[in-house]
Amino acid sequence: MSELKVAADIKVGDRLLGWAASEEVRARGASGGLVTAVLASALETGLVERVLILKKVSEFEAYPVFTSDVKEVLESAGSMHSVPVNLARYLKPETCSGKIALPAKPCDARAVVERAKRNALSPEDTYVIGLNCGGTMHPEKVRRMLETVYRLGPEEIAGEEIVKGKLVFFTKDGKEHAVPIDDLEADGLGRRDSCRYCQVKIPTNADLACGNWGVSGDLAGRGTFVEVMTEKGAELLRNAVSAGFAEVMQADEKSISVREKVNKVMLGMSEKRKAEVFSTIENGEERFEYFRKELENCIHCGACKAVCPVCTCGEDSKCTAYSSLADSYKMSLFHMVRFLHLSDSCIGCGQCEDVCPAEIPLTRLYQRFAVPVQKEYRYLPGMSDRTPPFFALKPEDNEDNEGGGCSCR
Amino acid sequence: MEPDKNEISEAWEPRIVMFCCNWCSYAGADGAGIGRFQQPASMRIIRVMCSSRVDPVHVFSAFLEGADAVMITGCHLGDCHYINGNEKTLVKFNFMRSMLKELGLEEERLQLNWISASEGEKFAEVVRKVTEQVRQLGPCVLKPEGVA
Numbered sequence: 001m002s003e004l005k006v007a008a009d010i011k012v013g014d015r016l017l018g019w020a021a022s023e024e025v026r027a028r029g030a031s032g033g034l035v036t037a038v039l040a041s042a043l044e045t046g047l048v049e050r051v052l053i054l055k056k057v058s059e060f061e062a063y064p065v066f067t068s069d070v071k072e073v074l075e076s077a078g079s080m081h082s083v084p085v086n087l088a089r090y091l092k093p094e095t096c097s098g099k100i101a102l103p104a105k106p107c108d109a110r111a112v113v114e115r116a117k118r119n120a121l122s123p124e125d126t127y128v129i130g131l132n133c134g135g136t137m138h139p140e141k142v143r144r145m146l147e148t149v150y151r152l153g154p155e156e157i158a159g160e161e162i163v164k165g166k167l168v169f170f171t172k173d174g175k176e177h178a179v180p181i182d183d184l185e186a187d188g189l190g191r192r193d194s195c196r197y198c199q200v201k202i203p204t205n206a207d208l209a210c211g212n213w214g215v216s217g218d219l220a221g222r223g224t225f226v227e228v229m230t231e232k233g234a235e236l237l238r239n240a241v242s243a244g245f246a247e248v249m250q251a252d253e254k255s256i257s258v259r260e261k262v263n264k265v266m267l268g269m270s271e272k273r274k275a276e277v278f279s280t281i282e283n284g285e286e287r288f289e290y291f292r293k294e295l296e297n298c299i300h301c302g303a304c305k306a307v308c309p310v311c312t313c314g315e316d317s318k319c320t321a322y323s324s325l326a327d328s329y330k331m332s333l334f335h336m337v338r339f340l341h342l343s344d345s346c347i348g349c350g351q352c353e354d355v356c357p358a359e360i361p362l363t364r365l366y367q368r369f370a371v372p373v374q375k376e377y378r379y380l381p382g383m384s385d386r387t388p389p390f391f392a393l394k395p396e397d398n399e400d401n402e403g404g405g406c407s408c409r
Numbered sequence: 410m411e412p413d414k415n416e417i418s419e420a421w422e423p424r425i426v427m428f429c430c431n432w433c434s435y436a437g438a439d440g441a442g443i444g445r446f447q448q449p450a451s452m453r454i455i456r457v458m459c460s461s462r463v464d465p466v467h468v469f470s471a472f473l474e475g476a477d478a479v480m481i482t483g484c485h486l487g488d489c490h491y492i493n494g495n496e497k498t499l500v501k502f503n504f505m506r507s508m509l510k511e512l513g514l515e516e517e518r519l520q521l522n523w524i525s526a527s528e529g530e531k532f533a534e535v536v537r538k539v540t541e542q543v544r545q546l547g548p549c550v551l552k553p554e555g556v557a
Binding site: 281284285286287288289290291318322327328329330331332333336337339340343344368369372373376389390392393394395398 | 464465466469470473474493496497499500501503504505507508510511512513514515550551552553554
């Protein structure tokens with residue numbers, strides 16, 4: 001085993017393995033509790049004023065809170081695959097003051113970037129600790145899955161993980177219950193729809209990219225792989241190490257290649273699923289009929305817009321102010337404006353679909369517009385600070401921009 | 410009683426909402442009138458100060474309230490009264506067009522044309538051409554029932 005790294009040696013581009021120094025945090029958090037330790041130390045040392053975390057109620061219930069209380073941060077430890085909230089939504093001018101740190105799935109991190117472009121938050125003051133994500137699950141579906149497939153009660157569950165293509169639930173009595181994820185997803189269970197075709201699994205757009213992919217051998221389950229993406233990320237990690245909250249060491253070649261391999265497999269699965277879901281509807285009239293039918297049950301509650309992390313319009317916006325249900329014959333202005341708005345900015349986080357009371361597959365609908373447009377402009381929202389193509393001053397501004405800051409397309 | 414389909418298509422005439430910029434295309438429309446260039450009465454012209462004033466909301470509202478097509482017109486690129494308004498129009502237009510196409514509308518239902526103040530003849534020509542194109546396409550799928 002190689003030696004521990006000292007704080008001063010941590011720099012951008014480093015790939016490290018780390019864990020929390022405290023035994024208690026290691027026991028509470030997943031994979032060595034590094035993320036919890038970094039958040040706690042940032043708060044303790046005054047690097048940030050507040051952190052945005054999920055306050056745990058149970059394994060299937062949690063709510064977002066801003067806190068300056070280190071104790072609360074330590075209590076929040078542990079991954080919550082069944083609470084797919086997008087924390088970025090809570091970063092807005094009214095609530096955002098001073099420096100803030102938050103843990104973030106790739107979609108949260110992408111939303112932070114997009115919100116920064118729309119002046120909802122200040123990127124210099126936001127510390128994003130990215131977490132690898134192979135997908136999250138809707139709590140209602142998890143409950144149904146536990147009852148019908150696993151024959152377990154929700155109160156028995158201690159955690160869950162995707163291991164080698166199987167969704168494993170760990171119960172409190174220390175047992176493992178595994179079912180192949182493909183079987184679950186064939187029945188409409190398993191991960192959320194949008195996660196299954198998600199394009200970003202490692203949050204390379206965050207300040208730190210953390211996860212357990214690539215951690216093996218002695219450290220399996222007790223360490224976190226972390227890649228330092230930005231200077232802010234290095235600052236966070238240096239701070240945690242020098243304050244004695246975390247320990248890190250250089251990752252070996254094997255860890256790095258395994259992590260890459262897991263990422264590749266995951267992205268390959270997503271790519272396949274994406275091709276399945278977004279097969280073109282050739283005929284124009286059929287296509288319109290498809291959208292009309294899907295939106296038939298819309299009750300215009302506006303929840304999809306209220307949770308949308310890339311929408312920063314606030315209460316009064318074009319999509320709501322000029323749309324009236326009474327004037328919506330074939331389609332509502334609300335949805336048409338949203339379709340256009342999201343065609344360059346939809347990150348496919350799936351929040352809209354989660355909250356829709358009429359169970360309209362909204363993320364799929366938005367992505368139908370987003371996929372071709374984002375491909376055309378070679379723009380992957382939330383992966384770089386490139387201006388959204390819709391805000392370009394002239395068409396040529398959109399032409400010479402390659403890649404949109406991401407290598408995954 | 411279900412009306413006869415053929416009867417409708419005979420009675421149906423395209424209705425096209427046309428946004429004209431104050432400085433070029435609207436004057437072009439005037440020119441077409443003064444020069445007595447023949448054109449069908451299918452256009453409903455709305456004057457705006459600049460083509461970039463046309464918001465996607467205006468375009469979508471027009472469709473939802475029964476327009477068969479929408480045409481946006483402005484000054485030629487480089488001639489904008491507000492320096493580069495029409496370049497911004499072009500960016501927005503590309504977005505709206507791909508969105509409407511994905512929604513299932515034909516590309517020809519949303520058009521963009523640059524017509525200068527002196528091009529009265531071109532104005533009439535464009536109106537004739539677009540009306541004929543939309544006539545071929547038939548009524549728009551977004552048109553509410555009961556609207557001609």
